[in-house]
Amino acid sequence: MKLPNINCDQCKNASCLLRHISNASLCQELNNEKRIIFFNANQKILVEGMPFEDVSILQNGKVKVYKYGLNKKVQIIRLSKSGDLIGHRGFYRNKMPITAKTIEASSVCMIPKTLFTKLLACDLKFVNKLMQFYAEELYDSEVLTLNHAHMTVKELIADTLIRIIEAYGLEKKSNALNVKLSRQEIAEIAGTTKEQVSKYLYEFQEEGLILIKGKQIILCSLEGLKKIVIEYQNS
Amino acid sequence: MKLPNINCDQCKNASCLLRHISNASLCQELNNEKRIIFFNANQKILVEGMPFEDVSILQNGKVKVYKYGLNKKVQIIRLSKSGDLIGHRGFYRNKMPITAKTIEASSVCMIPKTLFTKLLACDLKFVNKLMQFYAEELYDSEVLTLNHAHMTVKELIADTLIRIIEAYGLEKKSNALNVKLSRQEIAEIAGTTKEQVSKYLYEFQEEGLILIKGKQIILCSLEGLKKIVIEYQNS
């Protein structure tokens, strides 16, 4: 579903990369050419293997970015939040290397590849910001590779909970994770199985670190979770 | 050990990013300010946690880039070859997030951070090339994360051999891997132990895929190795 366009300078999204475009005529062109599209929960925004046509920026909502592995097993690579770029991975390859699916209802800002290419070719400040974004993702990804190679499943799940909180935060009053993910999805982030997630979440509850209320997970001790991960880092 | 400077346009390294600097005065400044330093085998070029001072480009030789994990266990993130940037990961963080060590004698081109910052601020074409490099590394890293989460150790080791060949190639006559890595180092790339590497290399030899002559590994069937990895991708 297409939503009416908003000009970038009226967009509430302070962290959006497009804020760093200085050239006025490019800015106008962007406002004309971009499309804002609405997605319900659990809809695919981008599909692995498809030709690359638009760069997408998540305007509002929550999106999981993942790849398919063995037995069509899924590995979630990133949890995207408002302002995050999600189509950039395919930019230099012309083929989308990932699938992106909404976790909840979301609106996405689509920018045609041709226009994005023009932005890259003209706006030095913008390119620098974008590169910084890539560098940050590279750093995160390399840390993740390290963790997957060395952590136990328990540590990985604790680490995953922390990552989810870092991405989407907590509900203010209840202290519950601000996103509903199934055990399966948590497993797909941690790189393990839904059964292990179930077992260790229960163990975390026994240890007083979290409280499980159905699909809701309430955080009791962030320090406790971090301790599980940090013990790994020092041992 | 410092080597005499060579101007970029006389450098044999065709794949070096610095080739893409268009501005003549910047190019001159670069030729004046850069230092070329020689390292013996097994010397550290960059150390994790140290302040970030120079961007390094490998002019000649072979370098492994790694991070420390559990029990000071090492995870090799990348095998760098001539023309590869190796200091860029710390650029936006001011702290080096990785260690880089020579596998064999190498020469490295060091560019002061201040000058590199100037390049980024002035040369649009250069920044675009650099971003493409980051994007490529991000793609590689995410594939690696996927593999580590889903592949068996046998598949990981086969995949690692292919990666080593892609990075450094084969000796023309013997068809041997063009680099000498210990079992331990291969394990640090694959994310497993030296014993498993030893066992599976033997198994690969039994299957006629490779030939082990001490530390030398001679490739017999690249297709065979790829088949082990591809079976994983389709199953």
Added chain:
DNA sequence: CGAACCTTTGATAGACCTCAAAGGTGGTGG
């Protein structure tokens, strides 16, 4: 209210790591 889906829990099998010991290899100094 029923169907589909998700979660929990236990049992089992297999993969992988660790440990240990023996055999090789390469480099250094006498």
Added chain:
DNA sequence: CCACCACCTTTGAGGTCTATCAAAGGTTCG
């Protein structure tokens, strides 16, 4: 040139961790 030392590789045994399978109990939504 040889002997020695340090380091690397190979091989096997044992134990732990993790994935898989299965079944029962919950939850959600039409």
